[in-house]
Amino acid sequence: MAITKTDFMRGMQCRKMLWLDKHKPGLRVIPPEIQARLDAGNEFGDRAMGMFGPYEEMTVYLPGKKIPDKKAMAAKTQDAIARGVSVICEAAFINYNNYCAADILRKTEQGYDLYEVKNAPEVHEQFVRDAAFQYYIITRCGLKIGRICIITHGPCEENPFVTTDITQQAKGLYRWINDNIWDLNRMQKETEEVCVPDGEQCTQPYECWYFGYCHQTKAADKEIEQ
């Protein structure tokens, strides 16, 4: 069990959320409107792959499943880098089993620029953290990253891709990622359910899919106490 980009983002919102993902994922309830938003985000991401012209996509699925084969994707990515492919999409990297897949890597003279695609009208702080996690893993895999940018969804549907450079902010989070990734790695392996009191993190920045589970459990505990 290691940490993926999604694990990191969820674990930093709430440690218990990540623990439940690993130990009791069946308790998740994803509201239909959130699922629709995730699906729309995937479509926007697919459209963005071609924004810099011809590209190679690294996605590989496990045989007979719609689950990414991370090792095969990472190997395919290394091969694409060695061949000097100009635009690599879903470029995968593994460092000590920690994993990320970058939406778009675009070749430069020194290495690659990193683009993270978000189907949102503006850049939010969690997007910067998300890109910072990728920068951390990719850098530790030995690839030189120049600019780091977020692609958001602009108002023009013919050309909706708006680029914002967040290089400085994302690179500045390297130590913060390092300080937390190993702690989350340890925490998610704990056998006892992690205790976290409910609070702002249950809805910010995203509504938690375990909201019903945690709040029902607490209500039941209160009834027993009375």
Ligand code: SF4
């Ligand atoms: S509902 Fe709140 S306390 Fe429970 S896992 Fe989600 S964020 Fe954490």
